Amino acid sequence: MIELVEVSKTYNPGRENAYTAVREVSLNIEPGRVTALRGPSGSGKTTLLGLIGGLTRPSSGRVRLDGRDISALPERFLTELRRATFGFVFQQFQLIRGLSVLENVMLPAIPSGRPHARVRQQALQLLDGFGLGARAEAKAQWLSGGEAQRVAIARALINDPQIILADEPTSHLDSALSRQILAILADLRAQGKGVVISSHDPLVFEVGLVERVIDLRDGRLAS
Amino acid sequence: MNAWIERQRGLIDFSVANLGRRRGRNLGLFLAYTLLVFLLASVVLYGDALRREARLLLADAPELVVQRLTAGRHDLLPAAWLQQLQGVRGVRAAEGRLWGYYYDAAVSANITMQVQSEDPPAPGQALIGAALARARGLNVGDVLSLRAFDGTPYAFTLTGVLEAESELVSADLMLVNAADFRAFFGIETDRFTDIALRVGNQNEVRKVAEKVLARLPGARVIARDEMRRTYEAAFNWRQGVLLTFLSTLMAAFALLAWDKASGLSAEERREIGILKALGWDTGDVLRMKLWEGALVSIGAFLAGYVLAWLHVFYADAPLFTAVLKGWSVLYPQFALAPRVDVAQIATLFFLTVLPFVVATIVPVWRASTLDPDAVMRE
Amino acid sequence: MIFQPAALALLLAASLNALLLAGSGVFALYLLKHWNSASGGERQIALERRTYLVSTLIGLSLLMGLPALALFVHNADAMAPFFTGAMCAVGSLKANDWGMPALLVMLAGFFVSAAWLVLNHLDSRGWDTPLIRAKYRLLLLLAPLALAQAVFLWLYYLKLNPEVITSCCGSLFGPDSGGVAAEMAALPMSIAMPLFFVGWLLTLAVGAVFIFRARFGRLFGVLAMLHFPLALAAIVAFIAPYIYEQPNHHCPFCLLQAEHGYAGWVLYLPLFLGAAAGIGAGLADSVRTESLAAAAPRLAASLAKVAVIALAVFGLLVLFYMQRSNLVM
Ligand SMILES: Nc1ncnc2c1ncn2[C@@H]1O[C@H](COP(=O)(O)OP(=O)(O)OP(=O)(O)O)[C@@H](O)[C@H]1O
Ligand SMILES: [Mg+2]
Numbered sequence: 001m002i003e004l005v006e007v008s009k010t011y012n013p014g015r016e017n018a019y020t021a022v023r024e025v026s027l028n029i030e031p032g033r034v035t036a037l038r039g040p041s042g043s044g045k046t047t048l049l050g051l052i053g054g055l056t057r058p059s060s061g062r063v064r065l066d067g068r069d070i071s072a073l074p075e076r077f078l079t080e081l082r083r084a085t086f087g088f089v090f091q092q093f094q095l096i097r098g099l100s101v102l103e104n105v106m107l108p109a110i111p112s113g114r115p116h117a118r119v120r121q122q123a124l125q126l127l128d129g130f131g132l133g134a135r136a137e138a139k140a141q142w143l144s145g146g147e148a149q150r151v152a153i154a155r156a157l158i159n160d161p162q163i164i165l166a167d168e169p170t171s172h173l174d175s176a177l178s179r180q181i182l183a184i185l186a187d188l189r190a191q192g193k194g195v196v197i198s199s200h201d202p203l204v205f206e207v208g209l210v211e212r213v214i215d216l217r218d219g220r221l222a223s
Numbered sequence: 224m225n226a227w228i229e230r231q232r233g234l235i236d237f238s239v240a241n242l243g244r245r246r247g248r249n250l251g252l253f254l255a256y257t258l259l260v261f262l263l264a265s266v267v268l269y270g271d272a273l274r275r276e277a278r279l280l281l282a283d284a285p286e287l288v289v290q291r292l293t294a295g296r297h298d299l300l301p302a303a304w305l306q307q308l309q310g311v312r313g314v315r316a317a318e319g320r321l322w323g324y325y326y327d328a329a330v331s332a333n334i335t336m337q338v339q340s341e342d343p344p345a346p347g348q349a350l351i352g353a354a355l356a357r358a359r360g361l362n363v364g365d366v367l368s369l370r371a372f373d374g375t376p377y378a379f380t381l382t383g384v385l386e387a388e389s390e391l392v393s394a395d396l397m398l399v400n401a402a403d404f405r406a407f408f409g410i411e412t413d414r415f416t417d418i419a420l421r422v423g424n425q426n427e428v429r430k431v432a433e434k435v436l437a438r439l440p441g442a443r444v445i446a447r448d449e450m451r452r453t454y455e456a457a458f459n460w461r462q463g464v465l466l467t468f469l470s471t472l473m474a475a476f477a478l479l480a481w482d483k484a485s486g487l488s489a490e491e492r493r494e495i496g497i498l499k500a501l502g503w504d505t506g507d508v509l510r511m512k513l514w515e516g517a518l519v520s521i522g523a524f525l526a527g528y529v530l531a532w533l534h535v536f537y538a539d540a541p542l543f544t545a546v547l548k549g550w551s552v553l554y555p556q557f558a559l560a561p562r563v564d565v566a567q568i569a570t571l572f573f574l575t576v577l578p579f580v581v582a583t584i585v586p587v588w589r590a591s592t593l594d595p596d597a598v599m600r601e
Numbered sequence: 602m603i604f605q606p607a608a609l610a611l612l613l614a615a616s617l618n619a620l621l622l623a624g625s626g627v628f629a630l631y632l633l634k635h636w637n638s639a640s641g642g643e644r645q646i647a648l649e650r651r652t653y654l655v656s657t658l659i660g661l662s663l664l665m666g667l668p669a670l671a672l673f674v675h676n677a678d679a680m681a682p683f684f685t686g687a688m689c690a691v692g693s694l695k696a697n698d699w700g701m702p703a704l705l706v707m708l709a710g711f712f713v714s715a716a717w718l719v720l721n722h723l724d725s726r727g728w729d730t731p732l733i734r735a736k737y738r739l740l741l742l743l744a745p746l747a748l749a750q751a752v753f754l755w756l757y758y759l760k761l762n763p764e765v766i767t768s769c770c771g772s773l774f775g776p777d778s779g780g781v782a783a784e785m786a787a788l789p790m791s792i793a794m795p796l797f798f799v800g801w802l803l804t805l806a807v808g809a810v811f812i813f814r815a816r817f818g819r820l821f822g823v824l825a826m827l828h829f830p831l832a833l834a835a836i837v838a839f840i841a842p843y844i845y846e847q848p849n850h851h852c853p854f855c856l857l858q859a860e861h862g863y864a865g866w867v868l869y870l871p872l873f874l875g876a877a878a879g880i881g882a883g884l885a886d887s888v889r890t891e892s893l894a895a896a897a898p899r900l901a902a903s904l905a906k907v908a909v910i911a912l913a914v915f916g917l918l919v920l921f922y923m924q925r926s927n928l929v930m
Contacts, residue, residue, distance in 0.1 A: 013643065046599050055500060056596040057641050072641035074649060076504050077728045079595075083502030094497045094598055097490075098244035108501040110233035113226030159502065167599060267606045278682075451682055452763055463604025470609075505653050513657070566607065566675045569668050573610035580661065581617050588654040 002029040002052055002163075007061035009047050021047040023219045024061070029196060031162055034189050034209055037198040039216030045198035046091070046167050048216065052196060053165045054082045083112060087156030089166040093148040095140035095155075101127065102136040105155045112159065119158065126154040130184065146177040153184060163194040170201045182207050231514075234507065238514040252483050253523055259476045260527025260575045261534070262469055265542060267567055268535045270462035275562070277454045281447055285318075285419035286428050288445045289435055297443075299414040307438060308418060313431040315423040319415035321404050325369060325397075330358040334369075336397045336404065343400035349379035354394035356384045372409040379403070466574075473574070477582040484516075485586035492593060499595035508591035516583055520576045528571065536561040607676040608758045612751075614669050618662050619751035625655045626744030629737040636737075638730055652733075655740070656721050662747070663714040667873070670707045671866075673754075678857055684767045690854040691770035697760045703753035710746045712877060717743060719881040723900060727892035770852035774837055785837040786851040793838035797831060801916045804828045808879070808909040811886070811902075818901050822883010825908055829876040832915065836868070840919055843926040868918055875911035878904045 009022040021044045029035055029052060037045045050056030051063060054070055063071045065085065070078055087108075095104050105123040127133050130150040135143070143151065149169065156164055166185065170178035178201070185195050186209050197204060204210065215222035242249055289308065291300035308317040322337040334355060344350060349367065351359075361367060363381050371377040385396060405412060420435070422428050432444045487495075495508055503511075534540055632648055677690035677700065684696050694700030717739050724732035774786045804824040811821045836853045844856060844864050856865030885901035 050596045050599050055599065057646065072639055072645075073728060074638075074730055075646075076506065076725060079502055079504040088500055090497075090500070090598055094493075094500070096494050096497060099240060103240065106233075107237075107498065108503075110237060111230060111503050111507040113228075113230035113233075115225075115229055116232060116236075155501070270606070448682075448685065455683055456763060459605045462606060463609070466606060466609055467604075505650060509653055509657060566672055566679070569672050570607045570610040573614045573665075573669070573672070574606070577614055577617060577665065581621065584657060584661070585654070588657065592650040592653070 001031060001066055003062075003064040003067075004028075004051065005062045005064070007051055007058045007063060009044075009051060009056060010059040013059060020059075021219050022051060025051075025219075025221055026061075027214060027221065029163075029194065031194040032189075032192055033211045034185070034195045034197070035212045035214060036204060036210040037196070037214050037216060038200060038205070039222070040200060043216040044219040045200075045216055047219075049165050049167055049196065049198050053086045053088060053163075054078055055088070079111075083108065083159055083161075085161055085163060087159065087161040087164045089149075089152050089156050089164065089169055091167045091171060093145075093152045093172075095143070095148055095151060097139070097141040099140055100137050101132065101140060101143070101151050104140050104151060105158055107158075108155060109158050123154070123158055126157055127151075130154055145172050146180065149173060149177070149181055150184070153181070157188075161193070163196065164188055166195065166197045168199055168201070169197060170199065170204060175203060178203050179207065182209055185209060230507075231510075234511045234514050235518075238511055238518055241511075241515060242518060248483075249519065252480065253519060255476055255479055256519065256523035256575075256579065257527045257530070259469075259472060260524050260571065261530045262472065263466070263574050264528050264531030264571050265534050265540065266462060266465045266469065267571055268531055269540045270458055270465075271564065271567055272535065272562070274455065274458045277458070278451070281451050281454070284447045284450075286422040286425070286447050287420040287432055287435070288447075289418040289420060289439070290443045290445070291417075291441055292443050293441070299410065299416060300418065300442075302413040302415060304418060304439060304442075305415075308420060308435065311431060311434050311438065313422055313424065313427045313434070314420050316421040318419045318421075319417075320419055321401060321410070321416050323404075323408055323416065327359075327369070330355075332358070333395060334397050335395050336399060336407070338401045338404045339398040340401070344382060344398060344403075346400060346403060347378065347380055348382045348399075349403075350383045350385055350396075350398040351381060352385050352394045352396040355397065356381075369407070371407045377403075377407050473578055477578040480579050481582040481586060484583040485589070487590050491590070493598065495590055495593050496595070496598040499593060500598045505591050509588060512587040512591060513584075516580060516587065520579055524572070524576060527575075528568070532561070605676070605680075607672055607679075611669060611673055611676070612754055612758060614665055615747075615751040615754045618665060619747045621658045622662060622740075622744045622747035625658055625740060628655060629740040629744070632737050633734060636733060638733070656725070659714055659717055659721070659740070659743070662743075663711070663718060666707070666711045666714060670704075670711060673704065673707060674854070674857060678854065683763050684765060686767050686769055688769040688771075688855065689852060689858060691773055691852060692767045695773065696762070696765050696767040697757060699753050699757035699760065703750065703757050706746055706750045706753055710743070710750055711873070712880065713739065713743050713746060715877040716880060716884055719884050719900070719904070723885060723888055723893055723897055726896040727890060729892050731890040731892055732888065770854060771850070774851040774853070782837065785834045788834070788838040790839045790842075793835060797835035797839075797919075798916075800824075800828060800831045801912070804879075805909060805913055805916070808882075808905055808912070811882070811905050812909065815898065815902070818886025818905070819883050821905060821908075822880055822886065825876055825879020825883065825912070828879070828912065829872065832872055835919075840868070840922065843923045843928050846926055846928045848928065864922060868915065868922075871911040871915040871918070875908050875915055878911060879908035882908055 004025055004027050006024045006026050007022060008020060008024055010018055010020045012018050025048065037048055039045050047056060051058055054063065054065070058071050061071070062069055065081060070081060073081070095101075096107070099107075102120070102123055105126065106119050109119040109123075124133065124136060127136050130153070132147060132150055132154070135147065140148070140151070149172070153164075153166075153169075156166075164185070169181050169185070173181065182204065185197070186207075189195055189209070197210070199205075205213065289300075289304070291298045291304075302319060305317055305319050308314060318340065320338070320340075322335065325334045325336050326332075327334050332355075339350070351361065351367070356362070359367065361381055363383060365381050366378050367381060368376050368378045379397075379399065385398070399407070404410070420431070422431050428446060428448070432446060435442060435444050498508055498511075499505075534542065628651060632652070635644060636648060637645055674690050677693040680693040681687040681689055684692050687693055687696065694704060717736065720732050720736045720739065724730050724736055774782050804821070804827075807817050807821045807824055810816055811818045833853065836856070837851045841851050841853055841856060842848050844861055853865070855861065856868070857863065858865075882901045882904035885897050885904060888897040890897070
């Protein structure tokens with residue numbers, strides 16, 4: 001359970017170019033459900049997703065994870081919590097070029113100090129599950145968009161998080177590939193994981209995956 | 224503990240992959256690093272080896288050597304001095320010595336001919352140093368024919384080649400008996416080259432030297448400790464000058480390392496951002512980067528040190544011979560005895576790796592504190 | 602002035618160390634003024650980030666500290682032929698007024714930075730960084746030590762004059778030359794030996810109780826700290842004579858030479874390790890913060906294990922050297 005209490009985020013505070021991207025947002029995200037953040041470009045979806053996932057520190061307000069205030073937690077502990085709780089899928093895939101698909105998937109597990117062999121096996125299983133078993137040794141930059149997005153999802157799952165945060169997961173894909181990705185997210189929901197998506201792609205809202213929509217306008221909740 | 228090891232292993236794996244991916248970018252730095260270690264290590268290895276040779280040279284030397292000066296020049300001294308010196312309080316033993324140089328045109332080098340007083344070679348026989356034997360292509364049993372002072376040929380049969388711990392001590396040495404020596408150089412029987420004095424109590428060496436000077440006004444007294452200090456000072460000075468000169472290189476290298484570490488490419492920033500967004504802590508990125516530096520350092524240090532080793536001990540240090548040796552006599556083939564010394568390696572580590580680490584630590588830290596949400600805004 | 606690779610290396614290391622720690626010291630003042638762990642504001646985050654740098658720097662400083670100390674002593678030993686009257690490191694160190702202070706400051710720096718790293722390790726395991734103020738106050742002690750070390754080393758090497766006639770270790774550790782060192786040397790073996798072994802066994806016993814029963818941790822820390830000077834005194838009083846097989850040779854520095862099988866290095870390594878780990882164990886055990894309720898005792902126990910093993914090895918080595926010696930008292 002994630003609670004945001006009057007959370008605001010101001011970029012470059014105190015300077016001329018200060019910009020408040022999220023204003024006094026309060027909301028709860030329940031685990032095991034699919035929530036979508038919807039809004040036009042620039043409305044603060046990505047920023048809010050970062051705040052929910054502890055990636056972005058709020059300028060004011062509190063973020064609580066299972067009742068514990070994480071807004072002022074030292075980085076080391078925040079990162080540990082974040083690693084165990086959230087899996088991120090970024091807007092541009094963000095795979096590391098020059099590393100193999102397998103190495104990319106294993107990256108988030110390195111700081112946890114889990115045994116290499118076990119992580120490797122788990123990564124291969126995930127890739128198999130997404131039909132990428134044969135591409136495990138391919139370099140990340142050789143992948144097509146759809147493949148890259150699936151690798152990014154596999155990477156988000158390697159630490160077995162409770163909640164997947166996906167920023168515009170379909171924005172770089174055609175509709176067939178988008179459906180495929182949405183099917184994977186539906187699958188994760190079926191396995192009991194929570195999913196939070198930011199999107200302005202109508203397709204996302206059509207397929208019946210999203211259980212709760214949060215509308216954003218200029219950094220505020222629009223409801 | 225296991226988790227710690229697994230994590231370090233993961234970080235090392237990733238660092239290795241990183242270095243591999245940016246081979247071109249890292250190669251220049253690696254070569255500069257290796258060159259720096261090579262130069263510094265050559266200076267230190269070479270200087271230390273020479274210093275050690277000199278120490279061995281002096282190890283068995285007598286505490287005091289008495290020479291005779293005539294018109295300010297070293298001259299042969301009369302045997303009568305021996306009796307006079309034996310009477311000086313504090314002197315345990317006084318021995319007249321015979322030695323001299325012979326210019327051997329065949330190998331264009333000076334031979335140091337010396338009389339071995341204990342267990343001397345039989346008449347007409349000689350022992351020679353390994354370097355000389357090599358240069359002349361001589362083996363035990365061969366005959367070495369040299370021209371005596373009056374131009375007549377004088378033949379020595381070789382009964383052995385000197386295998387000393389240090390080649391500097393014995394390289395050009397030739398040991399003969401007293402009668403041969405006198406006949407070869409035309410020296411009368413009551414003359415000696417100099418006198419070696421053994422002093423019983425080390426603390427009295429100075430006092431004994433003063434007494435000798437008082438008793439023999441025409442004498443010069445050389446103390447072993449004095450010579451040792453002179454040698455050490457000369458070596459230290461030369462080595463120090465070279466190292467100071469190289470410190471400018473060191474500074475240039477540190478600057479290069481700093482520049483490389485702080486000038487992150489957009490790609491590298493993006494990657495660090497990805498790692499942090501994926502759940503790497505600042506400390507994890509920092510450690511990964513430190514591992515990267517450590518791997519480069521270890522590689523460059525090993526490469527540079529091994530190259531310097533080969534340069535000094537197997538290629539006769541062509542880069543430094545003139546500056547560091549400063550010996551008037553150059554030997555036909557002169558090999559320093561190789562040796563590994565932990566203190567020396569520690570010294571080199573401080574001189575090369577430390578500036579690198581210090582120069583890169585702040586930029587590396589700065590890189591690792593990039594915001595984790597930077598990636599989301601691309 | 603002595604122009605020598607090892608001296609240059611040490612001067613470089615000490616100067617860099619002083620520079621880095623001086624910077625950290627200034628930061629420590631700033632942090633102590635502005636730290637507010639309840640805040641998630643910009644300044645707090647910037648401060649927090651900089652603590653990563655400072656931890657790394659002190660780690661580096663400790664990592665360099667011990668080899669630098671060893672190199673300093675070794676080099677002093679190697680320089681002995683330079684000075685009339687010097688037989689070992691003592692002669693070189695006494696060749697001017699700055700050698701001994703430099704050595705003492707390096708020793709102090711080693712122990713303080715080890716203690717700092719123990720605090721740092723624990724602090725980073727508490728979500729509320731409970732030891733941050735203690736840690737940065739200790740840093741305010743460490744920074745001047747690093748500065749003093751650099752200054753003393755520069756003075757020592759710059760003022761080193763090969764002409765000087767120095768004293769050999771016999772005069773410093775001789776029974777009738779006065780001073781603390783001499784009194785240690787003059788201590789009769791019949792007193793020094795039981796004193797040392799009782800102290801040693803007591804320290805080990807308390808350490809064992811702490812490891813198995815989790816009690817008397819702080820007492821163990823204090824004992825491990827006291828054991829260090831006690832062991833040094835024992836080396837001067839009777840261990841060194843046993844190794845030299847000469848009843849009147851008490852020097853703790855000649856032990857480092859090859860002639861004595863590098864016995865000094867063999868003995869000092871576990872002694873230093875044991876002392877540092879033991880003090881660290883006591884320090885960790887005295888931390889009673891809620892957020893470290895699990896981490897502090899765990900670290901204290903592991904450090905105590907290291908300390909007990911190292912000190913046991915030290916004492917056994919002493920027994921080994923005594924057993925092997927032909928010295929009859
Ligand atoms: N680092 C930053 N500095 C200044 N302004 C920023 C920064 N990051 C985001 N912004 C601004 O904050 C606002 C919200 O950005 P955000 O990326 O959250 O929007 P979004 O809803 O995800 O948009 P899109 O659909 O285009 O991805 C934008 O106007 C953006 O320009
Ligand atoms: Mg966005």
